[in-house]
Amino acid sequence: MIDLASLVLLGSFAATPTVDEHRTDIEQWRSERVERLTAPTGWLSLVGLHWLRPGMSTIGNGEDVDVNLGRGPKELGMLSWEGDRFYFKTSQSGISIGGMEALGAELSPDSSGSPTFVEFGGVQFYVVQRGPRFGLRVKDAEAPTRTGFTGIDYYDIDPAWRFEARWEAHDPVRQIPIATVHGVEELRDNPGRAVFEHDGESWALEALTEGGTEDMFFIVFDGTSGKETYGSGRFMYAKPAEDGRIVIDFNKLYNPPCAFTEYSTCPLPPPENRIRLPITAGEKKHEGSRPL
Helix, strand or coil, X not given: CCCHHHHCCCCCCCCCCCHHHHHHHHHHHHHHHHHHHCCCCCHHHEEEEEECCCEEEEEECCCCCCEECCCCCCEEEEEEEECCEEEEECCCCCCEECCEECCEEEECCHHHCCCCCEEECCEEEEEEEECCEEEEEEEECCCHHHHCCCCCCECCCCHHHEEEEEEEEEEEEEEEEEEECCCCEEEEEEEEEEEEEECCEEEEEEEEECCCCCCXXXXXXXXXXXXXXXXXXXXXXXXXXXXXXEEEEHHXXXXXXXXXXXXXXXXXXXXXXXXXXXXXXXXXXXXCCCCC
């Protein structure tokens, strides 16, 4: 049964969708989520993460290079890392750097907001920054995780798990440490928290900001984590708060990339977001999920 009381509008900043409208919204969100996940350069195509050392590194396919991509020519090129600058040089034809065929170019890391992609065939790599560390992230459109993908298992869509929560802003914006699955800890902006009521009990989740979007980002570990859902928790976005309210819809909780590939650098939930409430909404544990 659907608890229609949970759909009552508590504020005036947004209209509460009907049951049918809500279902349509979640079904569309799921479809777009799978489309992004299974894209040729989506998370399922991730096949490598190689941490770099300053100086010169040879890149190619085989044990005789510093960075073994496991695909492509034996000797693809050379990467130079000096200070905060990266330069890739190759003698191979048919290599695209930043969308143009070239024999060399400076590479911007993902922390710049616009990483430079080096591409050949269905393979691409680019520089990523995680705390003080830099690495090469490698994607392959023919990765088994992508070509063998069998879909996602979900809880039933339930409007009762959509809340118009109270937004408690942190003024000024705080910074909190967020650890990753690779043991790197980063300070992340924490602009506020969402407070919601469930079965007469109050719960709160701290929000983070993400580059490239104004939406609030939540990393949630709940009473289903490690049981019916992925062990390190799940992710969720929400539109920015208005008039002290923020809509959080747990039907949009999704598995982090590390559920699908060992080469991701997923952030882990802060202690404040480890709650005992079993949130039976959103994505369930992916078949073949990687253990932590």
